[in-house]
Amino acid sequence: MKNRILKLWRYFFPVKLEVRSEVVYSEITCLECNESLASYNRHDYKTCSCPNEAMIDGGTDYTRYGAKDLTKVDLFTVLDTDDFKFVRRFASRGGRGIDGRGPLTWVKIKDMNDGWLQAVLDYYPEGTDNSHLRLIKKEIEYRKENK
Numbered sequence: 511m512k513n514r515i516l517k518l519w520r521y522f523f524p525v526k527l528e529v530r531s532e533v534v535y536s537e538i539t540c541l542e543c544n545e546s547l548a549s550y551n552r553h554d555y556k557t558c559s560c561p562n563e564a565m566i567d568g569g570t571d572y573t574r575y576g577a578k579d580l581t582k583v584d585l586f587t588v589l590d591t592d593d594f595k596f597v598r599r600f601a602s603r604g605g606r607g608i609d610g611r612g613p614l615t616w617v618k619i620k621d622m623n624d625g626w627l628q629a630v631l632d633y634y635p636e637g638t639d640n641s642h643l644r645l646i647k648k649e650i651e652y653r654k655e656n657k
């Protein structure tokens with residue numbers, strides 16, 4: 511009896527287990543010209559050079575993409591909730607070199623050396639939590655477990 515009431519209660523008031531996924535990497539391929547485009551940050555707007563005008567924007571903040579003919583666009587997205595072995599091949603960090611004066615380039619976290627990972631951790635004040643930092647911490651753990 512108690513179970514039936516609980517079941518009925520849950521039917522009307524379901525417990526929501528929400529898992530929020532963050533975009534780690536997104537890329538589109540224009541099937542008209544075969545160009546692949548990845549957006550690395552919010553203001554990184556890229557477009558292909560063919561008449562289909564496939565575009566992607568938003569980096570890891572959101573994924574916005576479009577084209578004259580959307581059926582000719584393939585979207586590829588990696589989320590932080592995907593298997594980390596896979597995530598680390600796509601998650602990246604922007605940097606301007608050791609002196610901070612070089613051009614902005616994006617390096618996959620799997621290709622960052624241990625010192626750089628630690629420098630990123632040290633850069634953020636104690637208690638900081640953001641999706642990028644969580645990936646850096648996961649990468650450090652991953653390396654410890656997969657030596």
Ligand SMILES: [Zn+2]
Pocket residue numbers: 540541542543544545558559560561562563564
């Ligand atoms: Zn194109």
